[in-house]
Amino acid sequence: MPASGKDLVDLLDLQEVGxxxxxxxxxxPSRMARTYGGQLLAQALMAAYRTVPSGRPVHSLHASFLxxxxxxxxxxxxxxxVRDGRSFTARRVCGxxxxxxxxxLTASFHRxxxxxxxxxxxxxxxVPGDAVPLVDALERADCDTRAFWREEWKALDLRVIQEREAAAPPAKNLAVAGGRRLGPATERLWFRxxxxxxxxxxxxHSCLLAYISDLTLLSTTLRPHGYPFLAPxxxxxxxxxxxxxxxxVPADQWLLYDKSSDWAGGSRGLATAHVYSPTRGMVATVAQEGLIRPHGVHSERPVPVRSPRTY
Structure with a gap:
């Protein structure tokens, strides 16, 4: 993965082939077998930008990982x-x-x-200086896992706000399952x-924000169940x-990722987040659904045949 900010910028310098x-x-180089989702988001958004008139920044994107x-x-x-209007431009990108x-990915741009x-x-x-570098906060991780994380994401500065340092979460952020109250479904970190x-x-900079937005978001859905980030x-x-x-806003300045999860079920989890700049306020809102399947659970279950119902 990119080892520096320059490498990250180079990763988004797409080649026009038609x-x-x-x-x-x-x-x-990378030890990852699967393409990082944030890379697909960022490169696809950059491809869309290449076809959009100047002066129209992105205001939304919706992506599916197939x-x-x-x-x-x-x-x-x-x-x-898809559309070139007086105020909005829409593009669809297939990878x-x-x-x-x-x-x-579909993206909309607005003057x-x-x-x-x-x-x-x-x-x-x-403040970021009082937060803990993510690699130092990894729990239940062996030396190889820590080394892997340090090598793969050295282009980014990620710092976790540990729960004891943050204010106590409000009651609405405590997940509930079967009448049981679980742990807080929240997580915060600084990044740049x-x-x-x-x-x-x-x-x-909008593509860089998309790149980082996929990192650590899904882990929020596992916090109520006692699983730390990168739980094997x-x-x-x-x-x-x-x-x-x-x-x-510039992605090389500190931004706060304020994440929470209101639901998980059926081996899927939903996480939402806001991104804030300390000097300029709310920067972005993010939502992600992901697979969170316990290892060893068979994914191909028979689909029961049901008679039609009216809801």
Whole structure:
């Protein structure tokens, strides 16, 4: 995976291989077998940006992960123009690898306009200097796992706000199962691209935010059940991912990822989050559904035949 901010920027420098068709290179070297979901999000969004008029930043994206990608191979992104209006532009991007579609993204872009404004305030949390580097906060992880995490994500600075440092979570953030009250379904961390970036291009920084947004979000759905981040007992994979961009801010400055999970069931979990800038307020809202299947559970169960019902 990218070892520096420059490597991360280079990963988003797509090669144009045809009309509205782009090639995203693999993140090498990497010990990962599957393509990181944030890489697909960021490269697909960059491909869409390449076909959109300037002055129209992204305001939303919706993505589906259809097959696991091969982390050692590039991905071809085919962009389709869905709409080009006076205020909004919409694009659909399909990611292909080995002759199969592995990913699909729709994105909407909107020219800047004045209008009504309001936002929820950023929660009061410890500053990044008082938070713990994520690699140091990994629980139940052996030395190899810690080394893997340190190598793969060295381009990013990630710092966990540990529960004892944060204010006690409100009662609504305590998950419930079968009448039992579980642990808090919340998690917060600071993040930024580790190295200062030369470019302040809007497209680049929105793609970098998309890249980081897939990291650690799904782990929030496991916190009420006592599983720490990277717990080996659970098979996990992103199924779909949605983002709303409220403003574009530099990704090489500290941003707060305030995550929570209101539901899990059927081997799936749903997590939502807000991204905040300490100086500019709410930056983005994120929602993700993912697979959280206990290892050893058979995934192919017979589908019962039911008579039609009216709901």
């Amino acid at each position: 009309t509205d068709c782009f090639l995203g290179q693999a993140a090498c 097959r696991g990608g091969d982390a050692k191979e590039p991905v071809r992104y085919d962009v389709t123009g 292909h690898q080995h002759g199969h579609q592995i990913f699909e 800047d306009e004045a209008g009504y404004e309001h936002q929820a305030p950023m929660p009061r949390v410890p 691209v580790h190295d200062p970036l030369d470019s302040q291009e809007v497209a680049l 007992e659970v098979q996990r994979a992103t199924i779909n991912h949605t983002m709303w961009f409220h403003q574009i």
